[in-house]
Amino acid sequence: MASGAPRLVVGVDIGNSTTEACCARVDDDGGLEYLGSGLAPTTGIKGTPDNAEGVRRAAGQALADGGCRWPEVDLVLTNEATPVISGLAMETITETVVTESTMIGHDPRTPGGSGIGVGTTVALADLADRPVGEDVLVVVPAAADFEDVAEALVAAAHRGVGVRGAILGGDDAVLVANRLEETLPIVDEVTLVDEVPLGMLAAVEVAEPGRTIRTLSNSYGIATLFDLDAEQTKMISPVARSLTGNRSAVVVRTPGGDITDRRVPAGSIALRGRSSTVSVEVDAGADEIMRSLARIRPLVDAEGESGTHVGGMLAGVRDAMSELTGQRPDEVAIEDLLAVDTLVPQEVRGGLAKEVAREDAVLLAAMVRTSRGPMEQVAAEVRRVLAEEAERVLEVEIGGVEAEMAVGGALTTPGTGEPIVVLDLGGGSTDAAHADTDGEVYAVHVAGAGDLVTTLIDAELGLDDKQVAEEVKRYPLAKVESFFHVRHEDGTVQFFTEPLSPELFARVVVLTDDGMHAVPGRHDLATLRHTRREAKRRVFVVNALRALEQIAPGGTLRQIEFVVLLGGSALDFEIPDMIADAVAPYGIVCGTGNVRGSLGPRNAVASGLVSGHARRRRVSGAA
Amino acid sequence: MSVDDGPTRPVVLVAATGTFPTAVLRELCAGLEEEGVPHELRPGHDDEPDPTALAHRIARESPLEVGVGLTERGIAVHHAKLPVARPVTVDPDVTGEVARRMGHDAARVVTGIPLKFVSDEDHAAVGDAARRA
Numbered sequence: 001m002a003s004g005a006p007r008l009v010v011g012v013d014i015g016n017s018t019t020e021a022c023c024a025r026v027d028d029d030g031g032l033e034y035l036g037s038g039l040a041p042t043t044g045i046k047g048t049p050d051n052a053e054g055v056r057r058a059a060g061q062a063l064a065d066g067g068c069r070w071p072e073v074d075l076v077l078t079n080e081a082t083p084v085i086s087g088l089a090m091e092t093i094t095e096t097v098v099t100e101s102t103m104i105g106h107d108p109r110t111p112g113g114s115g116i117g118v119g120t121t122v123a124l125a126d127l128a129d130r131p132v133g134e135d136v137l138v139v140v141p142a143a144a145d146f147e148d149v150a151e152a153l154v155a156a157a158h159r160g161v162g163v164r165g166a167i168l169g170g171d172d173a174v175l176v177a178n179r180l181e182e183t184l185p186i187v188d189e190v191t192l193v194d195e196v197p198l199g200m201l202a203a204v205e206v207a208e209p210g211r212t213i214r215t216l217s218n219s220y221g222i223a224t225l226f227d228l229d230a231e232q233t234k235m236i237s238p239v240a241r242s243l244t245g246n247r248s249a250v251v252v253r254t255p256g257g258d259i260t261d262r263r264v265p266a267g268s269i270a271l272r273g274r275s276s277t278v279s280v281e282v283d284a285g286a287d288e289i290m291r292s293l294a295r296i297r298p299l300v301d302a303e304g305e306s307g308t309h310v311g312g313m314l315a316g317v318r319d320a321m322s323e324l325t326g327q328r329p330d331e332v333a334i335e336d337l338l339a340v341d342t343l344v345p346q347e348v349r350g351g352l353a354k355e356v357a358r359e360d361a362v363l364l365a366a367m368v369r370t371s372r373g374p375m376e377q378v379a380a381e382v383r384r385v386l387a388e389e390a391e392r393v394l395e396v397e398i399g400g401v402e403a404e405m406a407v408g409g410a411l412t413t414p415g416t417g418e419p420i421v422v423l424d425l426g427g428g429s430t431d432a433a434h435a436d437t438d439g440e441v442y443a444v445h446v447a448g449a450g451d452l453v454t455t456l457i458d459a460e461l462g463l464d465d466k467q468v469a470e471e472v473k474r475y476p477l478a479k480v481e482s483f484f485h486v487r488h489e490d491g492t493v494q495f496f497t498e499p500l501s502p503e504l505f506a507r508v509v510v511l512t513d514d515g516m517h518a519v520p521g522r523h524d525l526a527t528l529r530h531t532r533r534e535a536k537r538r539v540f541v542v543n544a545l546r547a548l549e550q551i552a553p554g555g556t557l558r559q560i561e562f563v564v565l566l567g568g569s570a571l572d573f574e575i576p577d578m579i580a581d582a583v584a585p586y587g588i589v590c591g592t593g594n595v596r597g598s599l600g601p602r603n604a605v606a607s608g609l610v611s612g613h614a615r616r617r618r619v620s621g622a623a
Numbered sequence: 624m625s626v627d628d629g630p631t632r633p634v635v636l637v638a639a640t641g642t643f644p645t646a647v648l649r650e651l652c653a654g655l656e657e658e659g660v661p662h663e664l665r666p667g668h669d670d671e672p673d674p675t676a677l678a679h680r681i682a683r684e685s686p687l688e689v690g691v692g693l694t695e696r697g698i699a700v701h702h703a704k705l706p707v708a709r710p711v712t713v714d715p716d717v718t719g720e721v722a723r724r725m726g727h728d729a730a731r732v733v734t735g736i737p738l739k740f741v742s743d744e745d746h747a748a749v750g751d752a753a754r755r756a
Contacts, residue, residue, distance in 0.1 A: 109736065173657075175656055483705055502738060502740075503738075506731065506735045506736050506737045
């Protein structure tokens with residue numbers, strides 16, 4: 001077989017989001033010299049002919065990097081790019097509904113006065129007509145001037161009306177409070193102040209600066225104020241709960257008025273195992289879904305109820321795959337699910353000040369993978385596109401199972417050895433491959449990865465903006481503390497000689513590659529950081545352990561010695577540390593891969609393809 | 624609120640010159656008061672028609688390093704350490720509404736709260752929920 005001169009070989013890994021390439025010179029006797037690497041976004045869905053364009057770009061980069069030209073190429077190796085389709089869906093399973101108006105639970109930045117006041121709600125315009133001795137809470141439209149309001153309140157008090165507090169439409173609470181003779185609780189910035197019911201018994205509470213309300217956030221506190229019996233107290237308890245943590249609040253007692261924590265029917269999922277099928281209600285929560293999944297594992301297929309988000313998502317994933325492979329939708333099987341419990345902020349229906357309640361929701365990720373991708377068509381298209389570059393037909397080979405190639409590439413990381421597990425942290429799925437000392441490779445794929453983290457962050461922070469959520473995920477945070485300095489999330493301070501934009505002043509920002517971007521909303525840095533880290537932990541740490549348990553010999557994590565993290569999310573600034581911490585108790589050495597000692601977690605499969613080829617040449621050369 | 628206790632009391636300084644409706648100055652001071660930050664009034668001179676330059680001059684005299692300039696040409700909030708040409712915020716409309724917002728923003732530069740003129744912030748209700756987590 002030996003044919004003299006060394007051959008120029010290009011290895012290409014078509015991934016879900018990135019196509020990576022490397023080029024190397026391979027001797028007759030299997031000697032291997034890597035020359036260059038390249039990377040480009042994958043074009044089209046992985047495993048389809050559309051990928052050829054991305055291959056051209058990534059491979060072109062690798063050749064340029066290695067100082068080579070297309071006509072010199074002898075062989076192009078690509079991975080067996082098996083299409084993976086993943087989907088995400090969220091079911092909100094509780095809903096807070098205020099029927100008629102019973103509470104105002106928002107947090108204006110500057111409420112006025114302090115204390116608690118109980119009285120009948122009265123419009124400012126009617127205050128002069130109220131009888132002496134009546135306890136009142138004055139409801140003030142946004143247009144009213146603060147001096148007029150203060151005068152009217154003082155005059156009424158002088159007349160003997162028991163003015164106990166005020167509810168304002170405008171941002172005037174401090175101004176009014178400063179002009180009164182006694183300290184009264186005043187809540188302001190109530191957007192729908194005109195809808196506050198009048199003539200009803202109500203309570204206003206404002207806490208001292210730095211404190212939170214104590215009475216209206218306590219069911220028995222409300223019961224005491226309004227003289228409620230046990231049954232009525234039960235009804236009011238969701239109000240107390242939803243006011244917890246606020247500095248100010250209003251509760252209006254409207255007869256028949258009610259606030260309910262409703263459970264929204266979210267349907268069920270049917271999980272089919274090899275011998276049995278389990279049906280689990282989505283509103284039972286993520287833990288129950290994951291427990292059911294573990295009971296019937298390995299999952300053969302899953303189906304959601306039609307008309308629910310989860311049902312729609314699972315059907316969508318199935319349809320997308322069937323369209324890709326030409327299989328009938330009922331032949332496509334959902335391979336894995338990951339359910340995560342989450343709390344999402346949602347506007348309270350019937351609230352008066354855009355109140356937000358955190359509702360329980362379940363987020364579900366699902367994936368299908370097929371080995372029936374049109375791989376020959378992909379190879380043909382790659383051949384056609386590359387022929388344009390090389391001006392002759394190049395030899396294009398589909399070389400080997402991705403998991404094996406990944407292990408081969410990962411093993412070029414200094415300090416690794418077999419038995420080794422490769423964890424590929426991708427966008428849609430987390431993939432694990434295990435190679436034992438005989439070189440035998442097993443692989444598993446679990447649903448949920450980077451995209452799920454972004455969705456969690458987006459939902460939990462109520463951002464409703466994937467772009468912002470992606471930035472919160474990818475970059476560290478800082479607080480702009482003055483026009484000239486920021487405090488990073490680890491507490492270190494950085495000064496700037498050029499003044500920072502006033503738009504960033506006092507904001508929490510993400511430190512992106514192209515500068516600081518303010519995070520919308522009123523979230524403080526600690527909340528954002530916690531949300532980000534929890535999202536990563538619940539997806540990547542959970543999935544790392546789930547994948548390792550499935551792949552470890554005998555299901556025992558202690559049997560694994562080395563774990564090498566690969567893929568885009570292995571470049572994250574904290575995910576690798578979180579996973580390493582989680583597996584450390586099992587005596588596992590875990591870290592981000594450094595392919596060929598210099599490429600970090602990139603290029604493992606591409607390098608593995610080339611080194612596999614070199615090994616085969618050595619074997620055949622020796623034979 | 625605007626009693627002169629001597630030069631070292633922590634105050635935001637407000638300088639006004641020219642003719643404008645009295646309600647404008649009142650709203651400006653109301654914005655500062657609502658945020659709980661003390662302020663004092665200082666006279667502006669007739670040869671200071673530019674609100675930005677006036678705000679900067681007065682900011683340099685303020686113990687809190689924050690000044691508001693109000694003239695016929697507009698209203699500006701400035702910080703002593705910023706370059707003259709880069710005010711915190713400036714608006715050519717001399718109206719009660721703008722004045723109120725300027726008062727809030729001058730106070731917020733002192734207290735370190737995101738500014739009102741940045742639109743997406745103030746009515747973002749999502750923060751209320753997160754605090755309850």
